[in-house]
Amino acid sequence: MNKNVVARGRxxxxxxxxxxxxPALAKQIxxxxxxxxxxxxxxxxxxxxxxxxxxxxxxxxxxxxxxPDDPQRDRFILSKGHxxxxxxxxLRARDWIDDETLAGYCRDHTFxxxxxxxxxxxxxxxxxxxxxGLSFGAGAALAAKLSGADRRVYVxxxxxxxxxxxxWESVMFAAQHRLSNLVAIVDVNGQQALDHxxxxxxxxxxxxxxxxxxxxxxxxxxxxxxQLTATLTCDAAxxxxxxxxxxxxxxxxxxxxxxxxxxxxxxxxxxEYQLALEQVDR
Amino acid sequence: xxxxxxxxxxxxxxxxxxILLLTGDLGYTxxxxxxxxxxxxxxxxxxxxxxxxGLATGLAESGFIPFVYSMTTFIVLRxxxxxxxxxxxxxxxVRIVGVGGGFEYASxxxxxxxxxxxxxxxxxxxxxxxxxxxxxxxxxxxxATWRQEGPIYYRLGKxxxxxxxxxxxxxxxxxxxxxxxxxxxxxxxxxxxxxxAEEAVKQLAAAGHSVGLxxxxxxxxxxxxxxxxxxxxxxxxxxVEAHYLVGGLGSLVSEVVAERGLTCRVVRCxxxxxxxxxxGSEAYMAAQHGLSTEGLVxxxxxALNGPxxxxxxxx
Numbered sequence: 001m002n003k004n005v006v007a008r009g010r011x012x013x014x015x016x017x018x019x020x021x022x023p024a025l026a027k028q029i030x031x032x033x034x035x036x037x038x039x040x041x042x043x044x045x046x047x048x049x050x051x052x053x054x055x056x057x058x059x060x061x062x063x064x065x066x067x068p069d070d071p072q073r074d075r076f077i078l079s080k081g082h083x084x085x086x087x088x089x090x091l092r093a094r095d096w097i098d099d100e101t102l103a104g105y106c107r108d109h110t111f112x113x114x115x116x117x118x119x120x121x122x123x124x125x126x127x128x129x130x131x132x133g134l135s136f137g138a139g140a141a142l143a144a145k146l147s148g149a150d151r152r153v154y155v156x157x158x159x160x161x162x163x164x165x166x167x168w169e170s171v172m173f174a175a176q177h178r179l180s181n182l183v184a185i186v187d188v189n190g191q192q193a194l195d196h197x198x199x200x201x202x203x204x205x206x207x208x209x210x211x212x213x214x215x216x217x218x219x220x221x222x223x224x225x226x227q228l229t230a231t232l233t234c235d236a237a238x239x240x241x242x243x244x245x246x247x248x249x250x251x252x253x254x255x256x257x258x259x260x261x262x263x264x265x266x267x268x269x270x271x272e273y274q275l276a277l278e279q280v281d282r
Numbered sequence: 283x284x285x286x287x288x289x290x291x292x293x294x295x296x297x298x299x300x301i302l303l304l305t306g307d308l309g310y311t312x313x314x315x316x317x318x319x320x321x322x323x324x325x326x327x328x329x330x331x332x333x334x335x336g337l338a339t340g341l342a343e344s345g346f347i348p349f350v351y352s353m354t355t356f357i358v359l360r361x362x363x364x365x366x367x368x369x370x371x372x373x374x375x376v377r378i379v380g381v382g383g384g385f386e387y388a389s390x391x392x393x394x395x396x397x398x399x400x401x402x403x404x405x406x407x408x409x410x411x412x413x414x415x416x417x418x419x420x421x422x423x424x425x426a427t428w429r430q431e432g433p434i435y436y437r438l439g440k441x442x443x444x445x446x447x448x449x450x451x452x453x454x455x456x457x458x459x460x461x462x463x464x465x466x467x468x469x470x471x472x473x474x475x476x477x478x479a480e481e482a483v484k485q486l487a488a489a490g491h492s493v494g495l496x497x498x499x500x501x502x503x504x505x506x507x508x509x510x511x512x513x514x515x516x517x518x519x520x521x522v523e524a525h526y527l528v529g530g531l532g533s534l535v536s537e538v539v540a541e542r543g544l545t546c547r548v549v550r551c552x553x554x555x556x557x558x559x560x561x562g563s564e565a566y567m568a569a570q571h572g573l574s575t576e577g578l579v580x581x582x583x584x585a586l587n588g589p590x591x592x593x594x595x596x597x
Contacts, residue, residue, distance in 0.1 A: 071345070118372055125343065126371050132364060135336020142337065143344030146302075146322070153340075166364075169333035177325075 022225040025093055026056035030253050030280045032089035038273045040106035046251035046263035048086040050189040054246055057228035059090035068096050068122040074151055075124045075140045079133020080158035081115035088112050096122040131164025134184060138174045141182035152236055156185045160192035163201050174241040175214030182241040183234050189250035193264050210243040222246030253280050283438040284312050284381045286417035290424045292316050306331045306352040331361040338376040339368035347375050354380035354396030369433035370406045378435045383473045384524020385567035386440045392558045401529020403435050404502050411502040413437040415476035418451030426453050439474035446476050455500050457508050464494035467586055468512060471522040472498050472531040475573055479522045482578035504534055510542045518585050520549040524573060527552040549585045
């Protein structure tokens with residue numbers, strides 16, 4: 001696919017269509033997650049639902065991306081690549097990918113696999129192996145500083161991703177070089193593939209660990225869209241990189257998925273799908 | 283090679299502001315000329331090779347040409363998945379500079395031996411691998427390749443004094459360098475060990491043998507047609523590399539011979555066993571693995587005179 005062909009969104013979703021409020025965008029993303037997951041019979045639903053409001057805030061308001069191939073755009077890296085379905089839904093809302101691409105999730109000959117691939121318009125970096133995205137983002141933020149550009153770089157990590165030692169290599173570098181245009185968002189849903197995070201490697205209090213490394217920390221409700229948009233537009237002139245510790249609910253919006261380990265990998269049967277749709281679409 | 287490489291990089295960086303140099307806290311008395319000339323474009327990222335490759339990926343996506351510098355083993359093996367998912371997957375112009383191919387850090391022990399780097403790097407599509415044979419060629423190889431698209435791995439040595447006689451710094455990414463012609467045996471060498479191979483060829487010639495020598499400096503993408511042409515004209519080919527027998531030049535030449543249906547026999551000289559335990563100088567380690575000039579001459583004579591010996595997989 002030619003990245004330029006489908007690149008036509010020039011303003012934020014909410015600017016372009018006042019009817020598309022951030023809550024409406026979040027709902028649109030959640031429905032797309034349920035549709036896509038059901039159609040493809042693929043899991044990672046809970047992880048996608050927990051970052052939905054963060055992506056709605058970013059793609060509905062915060063990110064300054066006139067076009068996905070604009071060199072001066074803000075960069076976004078979904079370091080927890082397994083939530084890509086939520087990202088595809090956001091890219092669809094910005095008109096950077098079409099319905100066919102979104103509907104092709106995990107089908108043959110698709111660019112929209114379980115993890116994001118940079119051949120798709122709007123995907124700045126391919127991800128899927130945890131612990132790599134923050135280093136890409138630190139490089140992109142350093143590049144902006146070296147060029148004297150005001151680009152910001154957002155990296156969305158999972159809390160369990162912070163198990164990876166490489167995350168902390170990037171954390172140290174970004175603090176040392178005062179990459180204040182770098183914003184890490186940690187989706188603290190408290191769960192990982194096999195268990196709850198505190199039972200595997202307890203990193204709480206996570207914000208103290210980042211602040212001890214020299215980052216400016218912000219703790220938000222990861223489902224409060226107003227709080228998210230206000231916080232994510234961080235002060236790029238500060239002396240330190242920013243981390244937004246977003247407290248989220250795994251599977252947010254679908255009662256029987258919330259806080260349940262099995263919805264990391266499981267897909268929905270027909271009854272579960274109907275119930276989930278009703279809960280999200282009310 | 284490493285100092286010649288950095289000196290050349292300083293020259294190139296004078297004319298192109300996209301060039302940056304990142305080091306994983308290595309390169310004492312090597313990287314300073316760049317660091318002093320371009321302090322704002324030099325970054326010691328600390329002892330953190332994974333992050334260094336990720337940083338380079340992000341920098342390259344924004345239009346820079348970052349060179350990342352460390353020892354071969356650390357930069358290739360520790361950072362390998364970042365190389366794969368970063369510059370390789372994205373096709374970005376990150377220049378990976380690994381110093382210490384083979385046993386150059388011999389007394390440092392097994393953790394510092396660059397004997398598996400080419401093998402793991404050669405499997406990555408779109409990753410150019412350049413292994414200069416001496417410092418003159420390191421400089422010309424950098425000048426010839428730094429601007430090209432996609433990622434490059436430069437496998438460098440420490441020696442900034444010795445040269446391979448007859449090479450005279452020539453480098454052409456399309457064509458391996460032929461240093462001697464011969465019809466009985468063709469020796470193909472990769473990296474700084476080419477110097478021992480060249481000496482071995484001289485001794486074999488003095489003993490009346492007709493032995494050819496080719497320096498394979500661009501390992502990926504391999505100069506397939508040139509190799510095919512050279513291998514088609516000899517009964518025996520002998521590969522020489524300070525690298526495990528599997529995955530490096532010996533494997534490459536065997537692939538060419540098998541896939542092109544050639545009839546020459548391939549004898550591989552390299553590191554056949556895991557080099558743990560006793561250590562010593564580079565010369566000692568090379569000799570232990572049959573890579574001294576004497577060892578290469580002996581292998582060549584066996585290859586010239588005898589039937590096929592037991593291969594690597596027979597042991």
